[in-house]
Amino acid sequence: MAKIMNLDGTQQLDLTRGSVEQAYDRWAPVYDLVFGGVFAKGRQAAIAATNKIGGRVLEVGVGTGISLPLYAPHLRIFGTDISDAMLDKARRRVREGNLKNVEGLAVMDAEKLEFPDNSFDVVMAQYVVTAVPNPEKALDEFARVLRPGGELIILTRVSADTGMRRFIEQKLQPVVRPLGFRTAEFAWSRYAKWLAGAKGMELAERRLIPPLGHFSLVRFRKIDIAKAA
Numbered sequence: 001m002a003k004i005m006n007l008d009g010t011q012q013l014d015l016t017r018g019s020v021e022q023a024y025d026r027w028a029p030v031y032d033l034v035f036g037g038v039f040a041k042g043r044q045a046a047i048a049a050t051n052k053i054g055g056r057v058l059e060v061g062v063g064t065g066i067s068l069p070l071y072a073p074h075l076r077i078f079g080t081d082i083s084d085a086m087l088d089k090a091r092r093r094v095r096e097g098n099l100k101n102v103e104g105l106a107v108m109d110a111e112k113l114e115f116p117d118n119s120f121d122v123v124m125a126q127y128v129v130t131a132v133p134n135p136e137k138a139l140d141e142f143a144r145v146l147r148p149g150g151e152l153i154i155l156t157r158v159s160a161d162t163g164m165r166r167f168i169e170q171k172l173q174p175v176v177r178p179l180g181f182r183t184a185e186f187a188w189s190r191y192a193k194w195l196a197g198a199k200g201m202e203l204a205e206r207r208l209i210p211p212l213g214h215f216s217l218v219r220f221r222k223i224d225i226a227k228a229a
Contacts, residue, residue, distance in 0.1 A: 043066070044070065058120040065079065077103060080105070120145055148223065151221050156191075
């Protein structure tokens with residue numbers, strides 16, 4: 001893995017595309033069993049928000065496709081993931097569930113989406129932002145492929161800025177990185193900083209979701225400049 005420097009001069013291990021791909025290839029056989037129930041309420045809330053918007057949906061980090069049966073049948077869904085092993089399970093889920101509203105599934109880097117600008121009405125990213133090597137670059141890509149008036153919906157872990165929880169999260173970082181996770185780098189201030197620099201994006205909603213209140217459902221809306229004018 002590549003090394004990066006913290007602002008305080010200490011070193012930490014950073015994620016790379018290869019390490020994330022390997023981690024989620026390893027997770028593929030047991031992902032639904034381990035995380036299916038734990039993240040169920042957040043997943044349902046995010047899908048409910050997406051179903052209200054409708055149109056064409058990109059789910060980045062679709063994984064095993066556990067969310068795919070929850071989308072309303074009138075939506076058109078395209079799913080991407082860094083792990084082909086995870087996508088194998090998603091493909092089987094599409095076949096067995098006869099999910100005709102799924103346009104396609106493809107291996108793709110969240111930081112380099114292979115779609116034209118303004119391609120989707122909703123971009124969904126569940127527990128993805130904290131797992132990519134360059135989160136702000138991924139968020140920029142999500143915004144790029146989103147149509148004006150559309151929404152970027154993310155489920156994400158929000159770490160603490162201070163206190164004992166912050167201390168614990170920092171200590172856990174070296175342990176969870178090989179699993180494809182981060183624990184201490186994603187206080188809300190980091191998302192707010194990205195939003196302040198993002199052109200044409202606004203915060204539509206932020207709310208806590210289970211488990212433990214450490215996660216949030218966040219909706220960013222791409223401003224339709226034509227309508228605003």
